[in-house]
Amino acid sequence: MRPCLKTIVRNVHVYQTKSLTGDAVKASSTHNLLQSLGYIKQTQSGLVHWLPLGLRTLNKITNIIKHRMETDGKAEEVSLSLLSPKSLWVHTNRWDNGELFKLKDSKGSDYCLAPTCEEEITSLIGSYVTSYKDLPMTVYQVGRKYRDEKRPRGGLLRGREFLMKDAYSFDASKEEAVRTFESMNHTYDLIFKDLGVPFVSAWADSGDIGGDMSKEYHYTHESGEDTVMACDSCGHISNVEKCSxxxxxxxxxxxxxxxxxxxxxxxxxxxxxxxxxxxxxxxxxxxxxxxxxxxxxxxxxxxxxxxxxxxxxxxxxxxxxxxxxxxxxxxxxxxxxxxxxxxxxxxxxxxxxxxxxSIVDAEAGELCGSCEEGHLSSKRSIEVGHTFFLGQKYSEPLNAKFSTRENTEEYCEMGCYGIGVSRLVGAIAHVTRDDAGLRWPRAVAPYEISICAAKQDELVAEVEGLLSSWGREVWVNRDEKAGLGRKIAASHSLGIPVCVIVGKKSWPCVEIEVRAPLVGERWRAELAQHGEAWGWTVQESAPVGGAAHHRVRKEHLKDVVGVILTDM
Known part of the structure; x- marks a missing residue:
């Protein structure tokens, strides 16, 4: 019998843990794994519902992006209607795009569900900008988009409905617009660093969006649909479509x-x-x-x-x-x-x-077309972000003009900048998972810490109170039918970075299993300095879920967990 949503919310995914251990995890596609673990639920091909766990991760990614867009990208948030009239798309010659969801209202007027918002935002900003004094301007939004994919595939990587962060910049000159483009690429570097997964940025083809320059952001993985090429001499990196x-x-x-x-x-x-x-x-x-x-x-x-x-x-x-x-x-x-x-x-x-x-796709081992000295290497990759310098591609047909200092009229110079937010959930899950399940970086994990114990008793309550009062995100596995081993396996398959194990036999010591990858080494210095005083010991190659195993006295649990989380 399938559990109700209330059970999923209260108990997360424990009802299916048993079926997701060992070979079952290895054999599951990432999309099926996310469904089995209670992150999402696919309703139709290319369409999903977001469940509580998935929404927590989705919101964390969204918040990271919003923070950087506003503090570093200097962008203002807007929210545009998803219904876009045909007239705008006719002006830019994009109405005949076969991937548009098209519909009519009761008066017979034609609309599409926006897959991207160059038309709408250019029309909007063009109605407000009148002078060079109104520029520069950068706006962004995070919202749902729609694309009538003929063959949705890869789960969250290529859906018909998806969450996207799209931003648009407007400048008075090409030189200023290029500087904005470069600044936004720096902001993207910070966003992807914050997400905690190694990435590469590559020069790319602008495709149907148009423009003179564009960069893509990728996670390298052998199953990716894209190919990035890198030179071992000049360091130039580009998508194979842009690589000479x-x-x-x-x-x-x-x-x-x-x-x-x-x-x-x-x-x-x-x-x-x-x-x-x-x-x-x-x-x-x-x-x-x-x-x-x-x-x-x-x-x-x-x-x-x-x-x-x-x-x-x-x-x-x-x-x-x-x-x-x-x-x-x-x-x-x-x-x-x-x-x-x-x-x-x-x-x-x-x-x-x-x-x-040279008019063919580059191959590994050939000479780099940029420096003509180094040799190229290639890696398969998953695209998760794309930035474009657009110039006047949209401002001219949509008449987005402004008055210059000399009192002449010019078209705005534009850029656009996209990140697939829901795509990131699928991509991060895919490139970081292992045989034990998901392995989220701390920054995007639905919870930072899990607490597992054979029975719910006063010891669990004490540890939960200690960690929760500290302001950490804590999930307690309260499945009364599951044994301790199954609860630990559940925590690891969910990808929760730190699993705190409470038991009467080891009390007042508490065990900690570290699931997320560590990128810092502070914990080693802290262990050398405080290990004996805190009763802190470490076994780095624990077999369960590939997690390092720590042991510490309860009064120093926050100290050790804090150090570990800082290194993630």
Whole structure:
């Protein structure tokens, strides 16, 4: 029989602890583990309810983000409506996005459920900003967003409804906007440090959001969907989509060659992109090689369709004079096996060629395209944050103007900055878990301390009172049907950083098992100084849940737990 929500609230997840030990934990996906432990409940594919435990962790992450956004990012909090009118999205050419949830009101007006708020915030701020004196301005919000994912996957990592922190900056000049972009990236560094999980920031492709510069924030993990590349010489880190590379030796590939056709921006030149068949064409590198003179709207268009567009409205005489640019990836040579060119009957002498470009995704071991000296390494990763310098991409179509000092009108320079808050819960759970269950960093754990005892008695009450009066977040396992070992296992699987074990046999000493990873070494110095006086001993390789095992007299419990928590 399934427990009611009241039972979950009161007893957290203990009702399922038995099924989540040993091999069951190892075999569970992180999403299923979060459900089994009572953090979330999936209702439909890509949709979840947040239960008390999950909400505590979600709120802790949210509070860390809000604190840094306001103290370091100098941002003001707002809360925008999630219903966004079609007219705004038509102005920015984003209404035809296939991932928008669209709906009509009773009057037949079209709206979408906002997946992001560039349109709404630009319209809002544009109605208030009139002068350069009103700038700079940065606002942020934390709220639910919606994306009609065709294949939701990864649990909280890619859902149809998600909690997101999105921020937007408005500046009077490009130089000021770039400084704001750099400042916000510093704020993001502080946020991710506060969360307590190692991360990397990488230069990235701006994608559909647009803009000239963007950075992504990642947790490296072998199961991640993204790839980040790092140079061992200059230290440059970027997403593989933004990473340029060169082979250790040029012109060494002699196998089959693939070709993709594209058109110049004016569609008068056919661009033929030749690259090794065993590599992936990188559109960002193509644009860089051609100084942006390529029609990006044809990126996913078939070769046949591109050729059809190139031939359109041209007579045979005009085709004879049409121009073709061949872009040869630097890995190719004259012995490579090239495909036939389909327009040889028309084009006789109007070929030009670019041969020294690298236009494919980088691979580990190649030379870094930034310094051309170091070698690249690659790691799979999970993206959890993204910052963009937008320029005037949204302010111009939505007419967000201001009056300058010279009394002329200019469009605002913008940036936008996102963090997937609910995605962070899933990502942190995934990259920190082990065979015993979740292993939260202290900063985001639902509780800092658990108290476990074979029976609820006056000793437990004394320890609980001692720790609670200290202002710490304490959870007491009160499951009367569970033995001590099962309660300890429950604490470890929940990922609570410190488990205090109370028993009559060891009293007045109390045992402590440390579940969360320690990042500091203060406890060692304190142990050397106070160990004997406090009755404090340590066994660092305790077998239960991979937790270090401490023992201390009760009157110094707060001292030891305080030191341990400080090192987390």
């Amino acid at each position: 590379s060169f082979p250790v030796e040029d012109n060494q590939y002699s196998g089959d060659v693939s070709v993709r056709y594209a058109l110049s921006e004016d569609r008068d030149t056919l661009v033929c992109l030749y690259y090794p068949q065993n590599r992936v064409l990188n559109w960002n590198l193509v644009k860089a090689a051609l100084d942006g003179d390529v029609d990006s709207s044809l990126r996913d268009t078939s070769n046949e369709k591109v050729l059809e567009l190139f031939r359109a409205n041209k007579s045979e005489d005009e085709m004879m004079l049409a121009s073709v640019l061949r872009v040869m990836d630097c890995r190719l040579n004259s012995r490579s096996n090239y495909p036939d060119f389909p327009l040889n009957q028309y084009l006789k002498s109007n070929f030009s060629q670019l041969s020294d470009a």
